[in-house]
Amino acid sequence: MTTGIVAFGAYVPRLRLSRQAIYEANAWYAPNLKAKAKGTRSLANWDEDPITMAVAAARDSLPSAGAFPALSGVVLASNTLPFADRLNAGVMIAALNLDEDVEALDVTGSRRAALSAVSQAVSRNKADGGRILVAAADLRQTRAASASEMDFGDGAAAVVIGDEGVLAEHLASAAVTVDFVDHFRAAGEDVDYVWEERWIRDEGVAKIAPRAIKAALDKAGLTAGEVDHFIFPTLFKGIDAQLAKQVGIRPDAAVDNMAGQIGDTGVGHGLLLLAGVLADARPGAVILMLEFGAGAEAAIFRTTDLISRFKPRRGLAGWLARLKEDRSYTRFLAYRGRLELEKGMRGEQDKKTALTTLYRHRKAIMGLVAGRCRETGKVHYPPSRLSYDPQCSALDTQDPHPLADRRARILSWSAESLSYYPAPPHHYGQLDFEGGGRILMEFTDVGPGDVETGTEMEVVFRVKDRDAVRGFTRYFWKAVPISDRAAVAANSGAA
Amino acid sequence: MPRGIKDKVAILGMGCSRFGERWDASPEDLMVEAYSEALADAGITPDQIDAAWFSTHMDDIGVGRGGTPMGIALRLPFIGVTRVENFCAGGSEAVRAAVYAVASGACDIALAVGVEKLKDTGYGGLPLPSVGTLIPQWYPNAVAPANFAQLASAYQAKHGVNRADLKRAMAHVSVKSHANGALNPKAHLRKPITEEQVLNAQIIAEPLGLFDCCGVSDGAAACIVTTPEIAKALGKTNLVTFKALQVAVSNGWEMHANEWDGSYVHTARIAARRAYEEAGVKVPRDEIGMMEVHDCFSITELVTTEDLFISPEGGAIRDVLDGFYDASGKIPCQIDGGLKCFGHPIGASGIRMLYEMYLQLQERAGDRQLGDPRLGLTHNLGGQPSQNACSISIVGHYDD
Numbered sequence: 001m002t003t004g005i006v007a008f009g010a011y012v013p014r015l016r017l018s019r020q021a022i023y024e025a026n027a028w029y030a031p032n033l034k035a036k037a038k039g040t041r042s043l044a045n046w047d048e049d050p051i052t053m054a055v056a057a058a059r060d061s062l063p064s065a066g067a068f069p070a071l072s073g074v075v076l077a078s079n080t081l082p083f084a085d086r087l088n089a090g091v092m093i094a095a096l097n098l099d100e101d102v103e104a105l106d107v108t109g110s111r112r113a114a115l116s117a118v119s120q121a122v123s124r125n126k127a128d129g130g131r132i133l134v135a136a137a138d139l140r141q142t143r144a145a146s147a148s149e150m151d152f153g154d155g156a157a158a159v160v161i162g163d164e165g166v167l168a169e170h171l172a173s174a175a176v177t178v179d180f181v182d183h184f185r186a187a188g189e190d191v192d193y194v195w196e197e198r199w200i201r202d203e204g205v206a207k208i209a210p211r212a213i214k215a216a217l218d219k220a221g222l223t224a225g226e227v228d229h230f231i232f233p234t235l236f237k238g239i240d241a242q243l244a245k246q247v248g249i250r251p252d253a254a255v256d257n258m259a260g261q262i263g264d265t266g267v268g269h270g271l272l273l274l275a276g277v278l279a280d281a282r283p284g285a286v287i288l289m290l291e292f293g294a295g296a297e298a299a300i301f302r303t304t305d306l307i308s309r310f311k312p313r314r315g316l317a318g319w320l321a322r323l324k325e326d327r328s329y330t331r332f333l334a335y336r337g338r339l340e341l342e343k344g345m346r347g348e349q350d351k352k353t354a355l356t357t358l359y360r361h362r363k364a365i366m367g368l369v370a371g372r373c374r375e376t377g378k379v380h381y382p383p384s385r386l387s388y389d390p391q392c393s394a395l396d397t398q399d400p401h402p403l404a405d406r407r408a409r410i411l412s413w414s415a416e417s418l419s420y421y422p423a424p425p426h427h428y429g430q431l432d433f434e435g436g437g438r439i440l441m442e443f444t445d446v447g448p449g450d451v452e453t454g455t456e457m458e459v460v461f462r463v464k465d466r467d468a469v470r471g472f473t474r475y476f477w478k479a480v481p482i483s484d485r486a487a488v489a490a491n492s493g494a495a
Numbered sequence: 496m497p498r499g500i501k502d503k504v505a506i507l508g509m510g511c512s513r514f515g516e517r518w519d520a521s522p523e524d525l526m527v528e529a530y531s532e533a534l535a536d537a538g539i540t541p542d543q544i545d546a547a548w549f550s551t552h553m554d555d556i557g558v559g560r561g562g563t564p565m566g567i568a569l570r571l572p573f574i575g576v577t578r579v580e581n582f583c584a585g586g587s588e589a590v591r592a593a594v595y596a597v598a599s600g601a602c603d604i605a606l607a608v609g610v611e612k613l614k615d616t617g618y619g620g621l622p623l624p625s626v627g628t629l630i631p632q633w634y635p636n637a638v639a640p641a642n643f644a645q646l647a648s649a650y651q652a653k654h655g656v657n658r659a660d661l662k663r664a665m666a667h668v669s670v671k672s673h674a675n676g677a678l679n680p681k682a683h684l685r686k687p688i689t690e691e692q693v694l695n696a697q698i699i700a701e702p703l704g705l706f707d708c709c710g711v712s713d714g715a716a717a718c719i720v721t722t723p724e725i726a727k728a729l730g731k732t733n734l735v736t737f738k739a740l741q742v743a744v745s746n747g748w749e750m751h752a753n754e755w756d757g758s759y760v761h762t763a764r765i766a767a768r769r770a771y772e773e774a775g776v777k778v779p780r781d782e783i784g785m786m787e788v789h790d791c792f793s794i795t796e797l798v799t800t801e802d803l804f805i806s807p808e809g810g811a812i813r814d815v816l817d818g819f820y821d822a823s824g825k826i827p828c829q830i831d832g833g834l835k836c837f838g839h840p841i842g843a844s845g846i847r848m849l850y851e852m853y854l855q856l857q858e859r860a861g862d863r864q865l866g867d868p869r870l871g872l873t874h875n876l877g878g879q880p881s882q883n884a885c886s887i888s889i890v891g892h893y894d895d
Binding site for chain 1: 635
């Protein structure tokens with residue numbers, strides 16, 4: 001039985017913040033940032049967090065509902081988990097509308113959390129079979145005028161580990177654990193504390209990483225020269241090629257880390273690069289992925305003949321093409337809560353969530369599951385015991401009817417500047433779903449001119465409200481224009 | 496078929512406070528202002544009132560819940576006071592309850608009062624509503640202008656109207672109401688405006704600008720009703736009676752089925768049909784003499800003229816621009832300035848609409864008195880186009 005990757009996906013938020021704009025805003029204080037003022041970094045919208053990005057990547061990796069065998073587990077790797085005590089992977093299970101007998105696990109605490117999660121999933125599959133989704137995402141806080149602000153980006157990736165329809169066989173994993181503190185973040189803090197780059201490179205990466213690489217190659221029975229793709233997400237320019245050379249991997253095998261377009265997206269970045277490699281890899285390609293943190297971990301995969309058969313829903317290339325460049329540095333600070341904008345009194349509204357209500361309606365709210373009347377075929381959202389058709393007074397005739405994977409069109413809409421909203425103007429309107437169902441829903445990732453009556457939309461899982469008093473995050477679904485069209489508009493300068 | 500309310504109940508007296516930013520007045524003061532006028536108009540003493548209904552919408556500003564705020568403010572003689580609430584249509588509900596109480600014979604004289612004190616929030620626009628525990632978890636944190644603005648997007652799509660033409664017709668609606676409101680000493684907004692001002696105003700909710708939105712006002716209104724026989728016995732002449740009182744409330748069809756096209760208000764059409772049936776009106780465009788519609792936004796008034804079967808479907812823009820609803824037009828609409836300029840103290844608005852129809856029918860409307868209006872219609876809409884309570888009343892002379 002072969003264990004390996006049976007599906008993969010990625011997610012990159014739509015906004016790309018200009019590094020030149022970051023530099024210009026901070027030039028008075030940190031003129032040395034000019035050296036980094038090139039390209040863009042990805043920027044999560046105000047209503048995204050590692051859970052929503054992980055859900056987006058997971059959905060990218062799961063072809064439309066019904067056509068994919070059920071998952072047996074979900075593992076979420078992140079160093080910026082929104083909840084310290086509420087199973088973050090459990091939120092994903094609710095959003096993906098998975099069966100409640102699916103296992104869930106959060107993995108955190110090091111920059112190699114994603115490969116640790118993959119390794120756990122592989123072991124689980126080898127022991128018990130099943131298909132385990134591993135998602136990884138980060139949304140890291142940075143201080144204004146820091147190098148990290150320039151270097152980091154936001155994003156997520158997902159792979160499904162299984163043993164049927166394997167696209168890339170898992171050949172080996174190897175980890176070395178060393179308490180090498182290149183950076184740390186104490187519990188309760190939000191920004192990393194980082195030691196000197198030269199020491200990390202020379203004493204850390206150069207000495208620790210080769211041990212993990214060698215161990216993995218030995219287990220797989222391969223030599224370094226046989227590696228076709230070497231994935232090593234790192235902030236340090238050129239260090240991946242230097243390490244490749246040091247261990248005997250061909251220099252041209254080093255995979256571009258996309259620092260120029262999106263930056264380093266944290267724990268998910270290695271899997272994100274892997275999703276990019278898998279999308280174009282030929283059968284039989286050997287991929288070695290390395291993550292450095294608290295030691296190092298390496299995993300080796302070899303693509304199978306099935307590799308070209310799988311297509312993620314949008315894929316990394318699709319997400320990269322769906323972009324809107326932004327030059328507003330204060331938007332970036334405000335979205336991350338690092339700049340307190342005047343909200344007005346309307347911003348004082350209490351966002352307390354009744355957890356009892358949330359639980360009763362969890363399928364409708366978290367999974368966007370409507371009710372379809374089996375007598376009339378009409379779709380109701382939220383589901384109800386009685387259907388609205390006056391002719392149909394039968395009780396309890398609605399079956400679960402998931403809407404998240406269905407397209408919709410705008411029936412009516414507006415964009416207002418009256419309510420408090422973090423990204424004004426606040427767009428919302430009525431959506432009619434394919435196959436029935438109508439929801440008055442917020443739109444996100446849109447600006448003036450992006451939508452009109454009849455615009456085709458899809459729905460995404462996002463933060464609905466943040467309860468600043470109690471620290472609870474309320475999630476729901478929002479509508480965005482079908483992305484390929486938005487990408488075309490953005491790239492033609494219309495968005 | 497029920498026999499309906501036609502000519503069973505008469506208005507004995509009415510009162511209405513001055514509407515506006517009443518920094519000087521508490522909600523209790525506003526109630527007293529309207530009630531005193533109504534009591535004097537009716538020519539009765541408080542101990543002649545058998546029961547009362549009280550409309551106020553907001554819970555956490557104003558007076559809070561229950562019947563006691565009205566019982567205490569008006570020092571009523573320990574009669575029943577029932578609070579009713581149906582969004583912006585609550586005032587009409589209080590009147591309906593009082594009218595039905597009289598019609599049933601349970602009461603000889605009943606009182607309806609509506610009040611809202613909106614300007615104690617500290618910010619402009621309507622206060623943020625409380626909506627229970629489920630709705631905030633999925634429903635947009637939506638505001639009234641954007642809820643109603645959606646009528647415009649759907650109306651444009653349905654009738655192939657471009658934004659500029661619709662904006663111009665909506666501007667005419669507001670210019671007309673300001674011209675009317677300027678003649679009303681109790682109105683909140685009393686300055687005439689120009690079409691340019693409307694079209695150049697800042698956008699509140701696309702495509703609605705500032706002047707497409709009604710005032711947010713403090714105010715109260717009161718109505719005392721009895722039977723025509725008792726009214727006559729009390730010496731009243733030129734009686735105004737109820738010809739129809741209808742309410743239609745959404746059942747979720749608009750919001751959840753995929754059939755409603757979003758360009759009109761479904762309940763308004765249902766309530767209008769029932770009201771015309773109850774009043775015996777066959778051709779509304781010919782028989783209705785004047786009306787006060789729920790012009791919370793200019794687009795609402797525009798589509799409402801079609802929902803009431805007065806303008807043909809898709810024909811409201813032409814009628815509006817032709818001046819059909821102007822003070823000098825065939826069916827003057829918002830002759831008192833409407834919600835737009837008289838103001839919109841939510842719980843009082845339905846009674847305020849009735850107040851103007853009553854004054855006009857009694858030929859007591861001062862500078863804005865119309866020639867010889869016969870039937871007057873009020874349309875009081877609570878909620879939003881996709882889910883709402885819509886109340887339609889028709890009043891006229893008892894002998895008509």
